[in-house]
Amino acid sequence: MAHHAEETTVTVLPPDKERIKKLWQVAGILGIITLIEFAVAFLVPHELKDVRVWTFILMTIVKAAYIVGEFMHLRHETKVLMWSILVPIVFIVWMLVAFVYEGMAIGDVRL
Amino acid sequence: MSHTSPVVVPAPGKTEWDGGVSPMNASYGKLMMWFFLLSDAFTFSALLITYGLVRSSHAAYDGTVENFVFSQAYWPIPEKVFAAIPFFHGLHAPLVFVGIMTFILIMSSVTMVLAVEAGQRMDRRAVEKWMLWTILGGICFLSCQAWEWTHFIIGDGVVGANLVRNEYGPPDFADFFFFITGFHGFHVFSGVLLNFLVFYNTVTGVYERRGHYEMVEKVGLYWHFVDLVWVFVFTFFYLV
Known part of the structure; x- marks a missing residue:
């Protein structure tokens, strides 16, 4: 070659x-x-x-x-790509709110 | 390779999918890297949010910062735990060392994006230079982390820290430290390996023959993501 x-x-x-x-x-x-x-x-x-x-x-x-x-x-990048990545982040926001709320409730029960 | 068939050379930095159409105007590899990073973001979020849950379920320290002492009864104030820097034993310098680590990682993110820029204009020498700086930044960060872990495990008192108990606070505190910074550190470690692979391929001219440096962009995305995760770890583990 x-x-x-x-x-x-x-x-x-x-x-x-x-x-x-x-x-x-x-x-x-x-x-x-x-x-x-x-x-x-x-x-x-x-x-x-x-x-x-x-x-x-x-x-x-x-x-x-x-x-x-x-x-x-x-x-x-194109708008579709940008939103495909950003929109699923709402699940993280939901998880954050739910878990921290739950954590404080657990704390109240413990104390 | 047949010498008669015409070779289609795409524009620098651009590759096409086999069907000839690139969905979302991105190459297959880049798109898949984005979706992998999204899933990785969920994993890191799960770790950090669980930290939030466990922390908020423990009692918080009520007193003044000056009178703070380590206790199993409440969650420690992070800046009281991470207050040492190498070569200055006994000096109380809260968060200074972790600040240096943050700075190192941000700088290596900059050198990475400069490598991407150089690759898009086919400048092999510049890619080599910036990839080397990026690798160096990664190694510096990992070395810092090795020191931080050692200091955390040995500790200033008698106990130090392990997964069962630690001198700083509830067992969960050390557990989350090991899992979150450990998982991130392993990402940095993998990133350094990938960066080295890209550097090696650049030096041997693989990408130059291929006609584009898209690998630099894909690994670059991963490397920036590692930096991004550190921004969150820095805030939620060390500052808050």
Whole structure:
């Protein structure tokens, strides 16, 4: 087999500066949100439990949206693909609500 | 391979299904990776939500954070458990080490997406470079986790932690730590292996001959997912 004949010439395109810049911006946002989470963990007193927990949850969702949307490119896929992935997440939300509710009920019985 | 049949070379980064039509404008492999990740998301959710159930069924600590002591009577405050960093024995630095781990994983996610970008424009050298950085990030994270586990198991007191009992709180606390971070760590481990496989195939020119670097994108999806799960583990296990 003539290996050299099979070697195809590859055209390397130049880096997409715009896109790379955008990716680093997303990385920066993720880093900043993590720093804010740290600030909340240390500066907001534990007595304000609800404020702490909801800030953490909100920021986690924002981070998740950036990772899935930009890094995993889901935001730029076709709408059908995007919703096929996002809609089943409602089952997770249901499970979360049901289980935590149930957990508190178990706690009440135990105490 | 017959030399007479024309070889159809798809556009860079694009492959078609055998029928010639790509449902949802995505290749077969990519679509299946998405659905696998969705099912994996359910598994991780089940673990984390069960953690929520068991935690909320235990008594919570009522007193002030300053006076907190480890006890079997209530669930521990995570930042009191994870407050050590390597080489600084005795220093109380809550969540600093786990913050470093989070940073490492986010960075390796960035280098991965840069490898994907390089692959889409057939730049072999750039793919090699960014894949190496990604592998390095994964190995760093796993090393950190090995240290964290060791510290958790040995502990500062006499007991340390195992699946039956631990010095930090109820047995369930350590059980969930081992299962959730262990399951995630195993995903990172598999990811490092897959990343190495992709790196190897890139170096040997497999993807260049194939005409596209779609494997980088598919493994990239998996790697970002591992990062995504860590974001949730970080919040619900360490912060809340």
